[in-house]
Amino acid sequence: MTDLALSSSLVSASMHPDPAFPRFHPRPAQGWINDPNGVSYINGRYHVFFQYNPLSARHSQIQWGHVSSPDLVRWEEHPVALVPQVGGPDSAGCWTGVVTLDDGVPTACYSGVQDHGGHSQVVIARGSADLVSWEQDGHVAASMPEDPMVTAVRDPFIFLFGGARYAMQGAGLADGRAALLLYSVSYMNSWEYKGIWLTTAHPVAAEHTPAEIWECPQLVEVPSASGGSAWVMMFSLWLSGDDHEHANGVGHLIGSLSADPETGLPVFEPSSGGKSDFGRDFYAPQIVQLAYGSADVDDPDPDAAAAEPAALLWGWANEGPGRDGRRGRTQEEIDDAGWSGVLTHPRVLSVADGALVVTPAPEVEAYRGASVAAGSAGSVVVPGFAEVLVRGxxxxxxxxxxxxxxxxxxxxxxxxxxxSGTVAPGEELRIFIDASLVEVYRSGSVATTLRAYPAPGEGWQLTLPTGATADVWELTLPA
Structure with missing residues (x-):
């Protein structure tokens, strides 16, 4: 195992030939990464897997990389977890999926594809207690539905409701609608297809989550500022012609989950929605449900059943050719650097006044180092690895x-x-800069994720409107 708090931050990042390489968002020193996968909290550790090509900075030969942490601050890199099996249902890639406990056994459920033009199937793999070793026997838990209306299926996600286990997959339909497919998962090895669950024909979904395929579907219960909780459903909004640009970005629906009085199956009814991130460099997030405040949906504390649910999100920030006036990177520059893709900080989800609220996990404050500005106004110089708190x-x-x-x-x-964004009286912005990754969190709203690449000798500067002030800290790794 490699301690990423040492390798990718202090050693690899500081010695990396590319000054755009992040120090505080752990990832392997080389290779392509995209979607976070298998995000889980098991046996006292957070695990984040991700789509990974260790051989180049391009999207091909996708495997599952793996990092873990006891505290969301100190990360360890583990060996590749899942690899395509020659002749198996995942021979053309181990794509997006989740990790859960099945009778106490860590189990990965992911999209396997046999050929690059074919349909995906849900493939099951079993892991060791520490999630480092995996057994891939090519077991298929669910194939494409025998429904001519369903033309594309991908990205399984598992959730609990009413004491039962269910799963859903994103889909595209022959008439151009995006859809969710619902499954009952009484036995992990054999999923029971229940049909098309929700589509963009629903007026709330049509307004807030338009797409041709709903990718990377998520469904979690989060606390509400007014008391109780709300269900949040999130999608990555795929359109034909997308090539890691994803102009529609990521959207979400907020609503209720209830049991159908006839079938007992869950029914999701959206009431509102919106964008889940305002940046053009954010896609394919995954959320882990942290139940009962115990941080373990698979093994909740029975004595804490009345406590609030919680959820943590990680997203993928890709490299880019430049958007919205920002200078980007060419594919040749990405190839020369030898790496591509960053995962965001973990983010906490909640709902207030019918809207999604996204904040950085409080643990990331451990990276806050020396103060370089306090209550500053006007124009403020900001280090290349920094946290900034702006008060309107x-x-x-x-x-x-x-x-x-x-x-x-x-x-x-x-x-x-x-x-560039407004800041109203009493409002706050928290800005994190990690070399080429910028995350902006607005109080009471969602985040904005951006990529920007410093040229040699370039620095950062913050310009504030009259009356606004900023505190700035240099980021550092805790001892």
Whole structure:
């Protein structure tokens, strides 16, 4: 095992030939990564798997990489977990899926594809107690439904409701609608297909989550600021022609989950929705349900059944050719760097006033190091690895309302505005800069995920509106 808090942060990042390589978002030093997979909390550790090609910075020969942590701060890299099996149902890739406990055994359920033009199937693999060793015997738990309307299926997700285990997969239909398929999972080795569960024909879904295929579907219960909880369903919004651009991004629906009075099956009824991230460089998030405040949906504390549910999200920030006026990277530059893709900080989900609220997991405050600015106004120089807390002030004109904050990379004619957004009186922005990854969290709202690539000698600068102030800390790894 490799301690990523040492290898990718202090050693690999500081010595990496690419200054854009992140230090505080653990990932292997080389290779392609995309979707977070198998996010779980088992036997006292958080596990994050991810789509991985260790051989190049391109999207091919997809396997499952694996990191784990006891505290969301200190991470260890483990050997590759899942690899395509020659002649098996996953011979063309081990694609997106989840990890859960099945009778106490760590079990991966993922999309396996036999050929690059074929349909996916749900493939099962069993893991060791520490989730480091995996047995792949090619068992298929669910194949494509025998429904001519269903033309694409992918990305299984498992959830619990009413004491029973269910699963869903994202899908595309012959008439152009995106859809969810529902399964009953009484036995992990054999999923029972229950039919098309939800589609973009629903008016709330049509408004907030338009797509041709709902990829990476998620369904979790999160606390509500008004008391109780709400169910959040999240999708990555795939359109034909997407090539890691994903212009529709990620959307979510907020609603209720109840049992059908005739069948007993869960029924999701959305009431609102929206974008799950406002950045153009965010896709394919995965959420882990942390039940009863015990951080383990598979082994909840029976004495804490009345406590709030919780959920943590990780997303994928891809490399890009430049968007919204930001300078990007060419494929040749990505190949030369030898790596591609970053996972975001873990994010906490909740609902307030019918809207999704996303905040960084409190554990990431452990990276907060020396203070470099406190209560600063006007123009503030920001280190290349930093956390910034911006507080909106009343300003010179109380009637002016919100004003813009700008995060700028570089100076003069070659500078670029990486982030620009308003900050209202009493509002806060938390901004994290990790080399080429920028995450902006607005109080009471969702995050904005962006990529930007410092050229040699370039620095960051924050411009604040009148009345706003900023505290800035340099990021460092805890001892």
């Amino acid at each position: 002030g009343a300003g010179a004109d109380p009637g002016a309302g919100a004003r813009s904050v700008e995060l700028v990379l570089g100076l003069g004619a070659d500078s670029q505005v990486v982030y």
